[in-house]
Amino acid sequence: MINFTLNGLDVAVEKGFTLLEAAKFYGIELPTLCYNEALSPYGACRLCLVEVGIPGRSRLVSSCTYPAGEGLYVRTHSNRVIETRKLLIEMYLATCPGSKTIQDLASKYHVTRVRFKQKHEECILCGLCIRMCREQMQAKAIGFVERGGFRRISTPFEKKSEECRLCGGCMYICPACQARCQGPQEKSAVCNACLNLSPPCLERFDEMMCYMDPCVACEQNSRGEKSER
Amino acid sequence: MSAKGHCLCGEIQELTRDFNGSIIGVLHNIQEKYGYLPENILREVAKETGFSLIDVYSVATFYKAFKLEPKGKHVVCVCTGTACHVRGSDKAVEELSRMLGVDPGDTTSDGQYSLETVNCLGACALAPLVVVDDHYQAQVTPAKVRKMFQEYAANSSEANLPAGR
Ligand code: FES
Ligand code: FES
Numbered sequence: 001m002i003n004f005t006l007n008g009l010d011v012a013v014e015k016g017f018t019l020l021e022a023a024k025f026y027g028i029e030l031p032t033l034c035y036n037e038a039l040s041p042y043g044a045c046r047l048c049l050v051e052v053g054i055p056g057r058s059r060l061v062s063s064c065t066y067p068a069g070e071g072l073y074v075r076t077h078s079n080r081v082i083e084t085r086k087l088l089i090e091m092y093l094a095t096c097p098g099s100k101t102i103q104d105l106a107s108k109y110h111v112t113r114v115r116f117k118q119k120h121e122e123c124i125l126c127g128l129c130i131r132m133c134r135e136q137m138q139a140k141a142i143g144f145v146e147r148g149g150f151r152r153i154s155t156p157f158e159k160k161s162e163e164c165r166l167c168g169g170c171m172y173i174c175p176a177c178q179a180r181c182q183g184p185q186e187k188s189a190v191c192n193a194c195l196n197l198s199p200p201c202l203e204r205f206d207e208m209m210c211y212m213d214p215c216v217a218c219e220q221n222s223r224g225e226k227s228e229r
Numbered sequence: 230m231s232a233k234g235h236c237l238c239g240e241i242q243e244l245t246r247d248f249n250g251s252i253i254g255v256l257h258n259i260q261e262k263y264g265y266l267p268e269n270i271l272r273e274v275a276k277e278t279g280f281s282l283i284d285v286y287s288v289a290t291f292y293k294a295f296k297l298e299p300k301g302k303h304v305v306c307v308c309t310g311t312a313c314h315v316r317g318s319d320k321a322v323e324e325l326s327r328m329l330g331v332d333p334g335d336t337t338s339d340g341q342y343s344l345e346t347v348n349c350l351g352a353c354a355l356a357p358l359v360v361v362d363d364h365y366q367a368q369v370t371p372a373k374v375r376k377m378f379q380e381y382a383a384n385s386s387e388a389n390l391p392a393g394r
Contacts, residue, residue: 073339138285140281140282140284142283143281143282143283143284143286143287143291144287145287145291146289146290146291147291155283156282156283156286157268157286157297161282161283163281163282163283179380
């Protein structure tokens with residue numbers, strides 16, 4: 001067993017645990033984008049960061065790749081962690097505002113603005129699809145090509161890969177390709193639309209109509225007709 | 230040497246003979262032999278070494294030293310690293326691309342010359358630096374480039390200077 005301090009608590013975990021696993025084990029939730037239990041940790045997104053070391057001499061590490069060590073002093077929700085995490089989410093929003101996963105993270109961690117140049121990427125290079133293809137599907141059909149600002153995910157020679165069995169695992173695991181909800185503020189970088197609306201099924205209906213047309217719950221469309229489906 | 234057609238087994242054996250778990254050396258061998266990395270050779274090499282094709286391709290695209298397209302017979306390489314840049318390497322690039330009639334990164338239509346740029350060749354004291362095949366030319370100016378090129382073309386009979394633009 002490894003003994004260390006987690007948010008002021010004395011905790012003990014089995015040897016080989018990462019800090020992320022330890023935090024999970026003790027019921028502390030940390031956001032992640034590039035981590036999946038069934039895949040090897042990769043440490044690309046940095047969202048899972050925690051502060052290791054006594055105040056004044058601490059540093060930020062990615063908890064999904066950092067092994068729990070004897071006597072560590074770990075804080076998962078210090079000011080520094082929270083500020084950095086928010087900044088990271090803000091940057092992800094600036095890169096890839098069309099992703100539901102990222103919008104959800106923004107809502108959850110109260111990121112309400114984007115101060116960076118707005119882009120509309122489709123990929124955040126988290127490498128989940130590559131690891132899925134390689135480790136779970138044993139296919140090795142896709143990987144990173146080129147480098148630096150040109151780095152992207154592709155198949156060998158940009159052709160359809162012979163190894164690919166069209167399993168769709170890469171899309172299943174992708175945090176960026178699930179489109180965000182197409183609610184009222186579709187164009188804005190930060191969604192938060194659901195936070196600005198009262199719940200779709202109101203007790204008093206008046207002029208308001210849920211943006212889902214027809215509404216999934218009451219199955220009425222915007223003209224107040226009951227839908228066929 | 231053609232990279233297509235007949236059985237490649239012998240060649241692949243030759244190219245991978247000093248394979249020691251790292252693919253980079255093999256890629257260098259291929260590049261030395263063909264001047265670039267032909268796709269069919271990479272496919273065979275991946276099979277031979279047990280690397281997955283995507284890994285080979287990742288490495289091949291990661292390093293600027295590897296080319297996936299055929300290069301010209303002679304490679305003209307201008308350093309545009311920091312030191313060379315401040316000492317005016319862009320002038321040399323301009324002059325060369327005017328003389329050869331190609332943009333940096335391209336090859337002349339007769340397949341004789343490729344014009345390339347790199348970021349620092351590790352000889353900053355000689356900046357700006359131009360390398361033609363294995364000949365280093367230090368502290369170049371546009372005039373020097375022209376002269377050097379004429380000499381070079383005269384020395385190697387087949388390497389005639391293209392008309393330029
Ligand atoms: S989850 Fe740890 S770096 Fe992405
Ligand atoms: S910058 Fe040209 S050799 Fe270093």
